[in-house]
Amino acid sequence: MKRSAFPTLRAIARKTSSRKYPLSSTVVRDCFHSKPAHEEQFITQGSHNDIRSTWPRYLMSQTRPRSLITCFDAYSKSLKSCHASLQAGNPTLECIKDHVTALIGEYVCSRLEDPSPFRILSVGSGDGKNDLAFLEILRELGRGKDNKVHIFERAIEPDEQMLGMFLAKAEHLRESLEGSVSIEFEFDFRPTTYQEYAVQKTKTDVKFDLVHFFHSLYYADLEALEHCYEKELGTKGVILCIIQREGSAVAKYGREFSPQGLILNPGAFYSNRQVKDVAEKNGWKYVECSGESKTCDITAIFDASSQEGNRLLDFVTHWADVRATASGNDLRKILKFWENESVDDGHGKKEVTMRMGAIVIFKGM
Numbered sequence: 001m002k003r004s005a006f007p008t009l010r011a012i013a014r015k016t017s018s019r020k021y022p023l024s025s026t027v028v029r030d031c032f033h034s035k036p037a038h039e040e041q042f043i044t045q046g047s048h049n050d051i052r053s054t055w056p057r058y059l060m061s062q063t064r065p066r067s068l069i070t071c072f073d074a075y076s077k078s079l080k081s082c083h084a085s086l087q088a089g090n091p092t093l094e095c096i097k098d099h100v101t102a103l104i105g106e107y108v109c110s111r112l113e114d115p116s117p118f119r120i121l122s123v124g125s126g127d128g129k130n131d132l133a134f135l136e137i138l139r140e141l142g143r144g145k146d147n148k149v150h151i152f153e154r155a156i157e158p159d160e161q162m163l164g165m166f167l168a169k170a171e172h173l174r175e176s177l178e179g180s181v182s183i184e185f186e187f188d189f190r191p192t193t194y195q196e197y198a199v200q201k202t203k204t205d206v207k208f209d210l211v212h213f214f215h216s217l218y219y220a221d222l223e224a225l226e227h228c229y230e231k232e233l234g235t236k237g238v239i240l241c242i243i244q245r246e247g248s249a250v251a252k253y254g255r256e257f258s259p260q261g262l263i264l265n266p267g268a269f270y271s272n273r274q275v276k277d278v279a280e281k282n283g284w285k286y287v288e289c290s291g292e293s294k295t296c297d298i299t300a301i302f303d304a305s306s307q308e309g310n311r312l313l314d315f316v317t318h319w320a321d322v323r324a325t326a327s328g329n330d331l332r333k334i335l336k337f338w339e340n341e342s343v344d345d346g347h348g349k350k351e352v353t354m355r356m357g358a359i360v361i362f363k364g365m
């Protein structure tokens with residue numbers, strides 16, 4: 001995306017690297033420079049005379065394994081397949097409406113009465129669908145206030161196509177509110193990774209009232225929580241993380257396969273437990289919400305000829321083209337895990353449960 005693609009929303013398009021990910025990104029380990037996490041595991045099956053018995057696993061397949069998040073196009077297709085396989089509804093928004101609003105409502109309302117803008121930092125905003133729905137929820141909280149409510153959001157998103165979609169939706173929102181006397185939104189789009197953004201943060205830069213990670217902490221990493229608490233929030237503020245729960249099928253997959261060296265991007269398997277650990281280690285005040293559960297129909301992942309199934313398999317393993325790049329033995333183990341994790345819905349469909357929850361961290365209150 002060129003700078004000119006952000007004409008009216010005061011977008012700051014910083015392209016600091018020709019690579020999609022900077023070297024400081026943790027996920028880059030898997031794709032560009034370092035050895036894959038399991039490169040050192042040598043194939044031990046087969047005859048000793050077979051030269052391949054001493055090859056690293058990834059050389060057994062045509063392409064080396066890559067973490068899914070390092071491949072934008074494949075990631076966004078896999079994410080779509082995941083959304084299409086999930087039970088109807090939007091668990092992120094349901095969790096916010098049913099649990100989070102009650103926790104942050106008072107704080108947000110009192111801040112919205114203040115003439116200075118309510119400032120939000122969104123990490124990994126994607127196409128903005130959830131961000132804009134969240135802004136609508138805040139707008140409802142601000143309804144009926146005597147003063148004009150002004151909300152400023154800075155959105156960090158490395159996938160420029162996603163950010164472009166967000167921009168279009170934000171333009172639409174801005175046009176629909178044109179002339180509104182009660183509310184004003186301002187956006188600042190940053191087409192970059194969180195890691196790149198964080199190293200450029202200066203002391204004099206704006207401080208935020210709320211930082212959110214809607215299913216994005218997996219890619220920003222846990223240190224992002226400490227950075228945001230110390231450097232992005234002002235003296236008072238909230239960090240809101242929507243993340244999978246400990247008992248979720250994907251988190252379990254991470255725990256089971258990590259010791260076997262089959263996890264390319266460990267952050268992708270974080271759960272609410274790691275967030276609570278960081279909050280407790282730092283002595284931060286936090287509240288955990290029970291969150292929402294959705295079933296995910298994974299029947300197609302067992303069908304090698306299904307493109308949708310292969311994309312979904314990539315998403316739940318966070319491994320790009322896992323069917324083609326994992327060894328036969330590893331693929332069997334992976335499929336066995338998902339088979340065991342799933343339950344038959346009575347009509348031949350295999351379903352797993354995705355459990356999501358929220359952790360709200362409070363600073364200065």
Ligand SMILES: C[S@@+](CC[C@H](N)C(=O)[O-])C[C@H]1O[C@@H](n2cnc3c(N)ncnc32)[C@H](O)[C@@H]1O
Nearest residue numbers: 123124125126130158159193194214215216219
């Ligand atoms: C699961 S999606 C969630 C998108 C959005 N927050 C939502 O709720 O729909 C994760 C998003 O994080 C973005 N992402 C990936 N790596 C990132 C990084 N290093 N820093 C910030 N965002 C990243 C992805 O491009 C993707 O849009």
